[in-house]
Every structure is written in structure tokens, then in C-alpha cells.
Amino acid sequence: MRYRLIIRPEAEADIQEAFDWYERHVPGLGAEFLAVVDAALSSIVRHPLQHPVIYRNARRALTRRFPYQVFFAMTDDTIVVVAVTHGARDPRRWQDRT
Secondary structure, X not given: OOOEEEEOHHHHHHHHHHHHHHHHHOOOHHHHHHHXXXXXHHHHHHOHHHOOEEEOOEEEEXXXXXXXXXXXXXXXXXXXXXXXXEOOOOOHHHHOOO
């Protein structure tokens, strides 16, 4: 099945914030972060059910190399990314988005 991927504006802001942080600290690292997030999103679209349910109906995919988590919810044919957060962040920050 082919899922439609929707990235909520809050999740886009999470990604932008992380990109900016990495880019400020090491030029070029922000682009590497984006590539890792893109790979995680591709994995989610290909095999969403392989990622565990973490909270209510929200699932979590982990990124490689960077300590980030991608939280998403599913309907029959749609995947909605609600947050992309650092692993050390307070989970209440994204749980209100589900």
C-alpha cells in the first residue's frame, strides 16, 4: 500500500530548528541531518507498522547517527508526522500534538 505523507507545520519547525542548530555548529552538518531525517521518513512510508506505538496511536521511528525521534500517526492511507524531537527532550513537548 502507498501511504500519503503529511508533515505538520510543527514537525517542519522541529526539523528547521535542528538543521539550524547543526549548521551553526558545523557547516554542512545540517544537510547531513536532513538526509538522515529523509531516510527515516522513507522508512516510515515503506514500513510504518514496523515502528512501535509509543503513546496513544503515535508511533516512533529513530534516526541514524543523530539522536532524534520521528513521531507519527496513521490512518488507513495517510501518515501524519507530528514531531521530530531530540531524544533528550521532554516527551510532553510532542504528546500534546497527537
